[in-house]
Amino acid sequence: MALLQIQEPGGKPARQMHRLAVGIDLGTTNSLVSARCGLKVESLPDAQGEHLLPSVVHYATDGEIVVGTAAKARALIDAPNTIVSAKRMLGKSLSELRAIGHYLPYEFDSTRADTAPAVMTRAGSKDPVAVSADILSALKARAEDALKGQLEGAVITVPAYFNDAQRQQTKDAAEAAGLKVLRLLNEPTAAAVAYGLDSADQGNIVVFDLGGGTFDVSILSLTRGVFEVLATGGDTNLGGDDFDRLLAAWLAKQPGADKHSEGELLQLANSLKHQLSTDATVEFALGSNPHSLSREQFATLAKELLSRAMLLCRRSLRDAKLGLDEIDNVVLVGGSTRMPAVREAVAELFGREPLTSIDPDRVVAVGAGIQADVLIGNKSDSDFLLLDVTPLSLGIETMGELVEKIIPRNTTIPVSRAQEFTTFKDGQTAMALHVMQGEREAVADCRSLARFTLRGIPPMVAGAAKIRVTFQVDADGILSVSAEETLTGAKAEIQVKPSYGLEAATIEDMLQSSQANARADMELRSLQEAKVDAVQLIDAIAAAVGVDAHLLEEGEGQRIDEAVAALAEALESGTSAQLVQLTETLNRISGDFAARRMDAHIGRALQGESIDRVESE
Amino acid sequence: MHPAEDFFSLFSLPRSFAVDKPALTANFRALQAASHPDKVAAGDEAAKLAAVQRSSLLNDAFATLKSPLARAGYLLRLAGIDVEAVSQSDLDPAVLFEQMQLRESVAEAPAGEDGLAPLAALKQEIGARIEVREAAFVAALEAEEFSATKRVFHELQFLYKLFQEIEASEEQRLGY
Known part of the structure; x- marks a missing residue:
């Protein structure tokens, strides 16, 4: 605490020169940079007056790095040297990228590990971090030109569902571009910030973000400048493109559609959708057949997509433990929220008109700019605070390939949680720790984030060592894990910085299937627990027979062996009920032997042998 | 934990099962506003680390006192009762x-x-x-x-x- 006081003796420092900090919306398709200009935070245009910078990088023959509209124009002519949608590649392995099936017209660097893919360009091998850094450098140069000075820091937005790897790589890209990252900010949160400070509102806010391909909903509460994220949810496979496809499918059934290719119908669908955002009805022709389409018709077609989005809103409200009537404001983000059908559905669900005064394409960048201005210290401390949450549960693998959750999803960050574990076998001196992310109970259904080993545990009987595992998630959502044996202080730790991360769609699947599979998980858990018990008993008996075989009565050893064999067989293919039964049988059969051992050891102890020696056997 | 530093006193609340929720929330937010890592975002690593630790403690304390069950368990722990052991x-x-x-x-x-x-x-x-x-x-x-x-x-x-x-x-x- 003393340190903090030294920073600001007797209150605020004298008003210094305005420090330059920007907000950056590093998007999949387009990126923006914003900063305080006078009283307002606004996105900054380039020399041609364009605010949106296409997130495309072209590596030209003369060695120049071209970013933006000019690069986009080269995407078709020189695809192998022009990288689009680098954001989709952040934090992923090459095999994951191929599995997702995005069109990848690139030659990947074969000398790189699968987990660290890079594209071979004429400018050399470029990984998504390097490409993102080039985009960030272009935005930095734009901002420094416009603001006429050096930037001291930046707030960069990321999707709420970005995992550790994706967040870490975003930070790495910023560092490579020479930007000091003040904070990674979740995109929906940034949007709420953009509106929050303009009005001195207090209450609960829903951020409804419908982009081209993804949908995010966040529930926030605002009280006197403190934003608290209560819950986040969404669907990474729901966006404006789905409305295009739906409309194209309808068009294909209309008279005259056979005169048009699928691609043409999709293009027409997209343009009709845009026109319906300004006009109540549009006229068009298919072949020589005249047609018209009204907003109402379109809304009817889109009903299913809209109800899916509304369902996800209700689910997040439930996570936030709020009712529909407790929502005070709804913020719209993303170009797809320009559709009147979307606005109406939102207004109907929440019983109020959504906020639309800030351009839905720029609102995230504006919010990031506001936050950057606060964090760099241009605003007094008490003004504004943002408390964010973890989007997915974090845990550790335990015996039986189960995941023990240590930090549940929607926990406010930063957070530090510790849990105690123990050894499984006698004399165990090391423990492998496997850090997992996801909602399901089985290791196979969650995402592996990192593995590390704690060594130097003193040999003790199973269950005697106390291993304290601590998870720490910082304000950027980045995790570090440490493990300590509390008796001896043996320690190991790791910052979770995996070389690749989760496909966003996978996260959503994991969330959904966790609910659908709760029952299967319970059955699996009981099976796994039964297996753990069985293995422990088999090990204990093997150890006991090894030491005290002379205490076995005639035929007893064989009976025990048979029961062990039956149990071992059930371990391979048995149900939990069979395992429990066979474990009980083995316990019963070996019970007399165990009792004789106990008597013999007590007898020896009474004869003067030290308890330690008895136990060490 | 020293008795004087329990979660209740952290938020200036009496140690009891009944909590004044508005006061708990208001005090939590005021304390977070003073200790959150964002307040030292432009500062050095040591200051950031201290802020992360303090802020984590506040989040943990708030989550514990906000939930009735967690609060009850915490009161038992403060009374020296092991809540884990149940038969x-x-x-x-x-x-x-x-x-x-x-x-x-x-x-x-x-x-x-x-x-x-x-x-x-x-x-x-x-x-x-x-x-x-x-x-x-x-x-x-x-x-x-x-x-x-x-x-x-x-x-x-x-x-x-x-x-x-x-x-x-x-x-x-x-x-x-």
Whole structure:
């Protein structure tokens, strides 16, 4: 605490020169940079007056790095040297990228590990971090030109569902571009910030973000400048493109559609959708057949997509433990929220008109700019605070390939949680720790984030060592894990910085299937627990027979062996009920032997042998 | 933890099961506003680390006091009672029977959306039982009857867990 006081003796420092900090919306398709200009935070245009910078990088023959509209124009002519949608590649392995099936017209660097893919360009091998850094450098140069000075820091937005790897790589890209990252900010949160400070509102806010391909909903509460994220949810496979496809499918059934290719119908669908955002009805022709389409018709077609989005809103409200009537404001983000059908559905669900005064394409960048201005210290401390949450549960693998959750999803960050574990076998001196992310109970259904080993545990009987595992998630959502044996202080730790991360769609699947599979998980858990018990008993008996075989009565050893064999067989293919039964049988059969051992050891102890020696056997 | 530094005193609240929620929230936010890492975002690593630790502690303390069950467990820990160690024999047979009956009622709710109304009624029923138990918990704690306090705590644990299971079942029926 003393340190903090030294920073600001007797209150605020004298008003210094305005420090330059920007907000950056590093998007999949387009990126923006914003900063305080006078009283307002606004996105900054380039020399041609364009605010949106296409997130495309072209590596030209003369060695120049071209970013933006000019690069986009080269995407078709020189695809192998022009990288689009680098954001989709952040934090992923090459095999994951191929599995997702995005069109990848690139030659990947074969000398790189699968987990660290890079594209071979004429400018050399470029990984998504390097490409993102080039985009960030272009935005930095734009901002420094416009603001006429050096930037001291930046707030960069990321999707709420970005995992550790994706967040870490975003930070790495910023560092490579020479930007000091003040904070990674979740995109929906940034949007709420953009509106929050303009009005001195207090209450609960829903951020409804419908982009081209993804949908995010966040529930926030605002009280006197403190934003608290209560819950986040969404669907990474729901966006404006789905409305295009739906409309194209309808068009294909209309008279005259056979005169048009699928691609043409999709293009027409997209343009009709845009026109319906300004006009109540549009006229068009298919072949020589005249047609018209009204907003109402379109809304009817889109009903299913809209109800899916509304369902996800209700689910997040439930996570936030709020009712529909407790929502005070709804913020719209993303170009797809320009559709009147979307606005109406939102207004109907929440019983109020959504906020639309800030351009839905720029609102995230504006919010990031506001936050950057606060964090760099241009605003007094008490003004504004943002408390964010973890989007997915974090845990550790335990015996039986189960995941023990240590930090549940929607926990406010930063957070530090510790849990105690123990050894499984006698004399165990090391423990492998496997850090997992996801909602399901089985290791196979969650995402592996990192593995590390704690060594130097003193040999003790199973269950005697106390291993304290601590998870720490910082304000950027980045995790570090440490493990300590509390008796001896043996320690190991790791910052979770995996070389690749989760496909966003996978996260959503994991969330959904966790609910659908709760029952299967319970059955699996009981099976796994039964297996753990069985293995422990088999090990204990093997150890006991090894030491005290002379205490076995005639035929007893064989009976025990048979029961062990039956149990071992059930371990391979048995149900939990069979395992429990066979474990009980083995316990019963070996019970007399165990009792004789106990008597013999007590007898020896009474004869003067030290308890330690008895136990060490 | 030093008794003077427990979560209640952290938020300037009396150590009791009944908490003034608006005061808890207001004090939490005021303390976070002073200690959050964002306040030293432009500062050095040592200051950031200290802020992360302090801010994590505040989040943990707030989450503990906000949830009635976590708060009850915390009060028991402060009283030096090990809440982890529970055996069936700690529970009254009448309570075990009550638990069994409640579980059966949950299992008997019709599938699909038809089950929503009976589940809502059950939630209300369980809510009422939770209220009774919480009052009993407060009384036992004040009387320093620790074994009774612990027993009621375990009954509460069961009721809250069942409540959560009903909510999960509702969510499944709603297609969430």
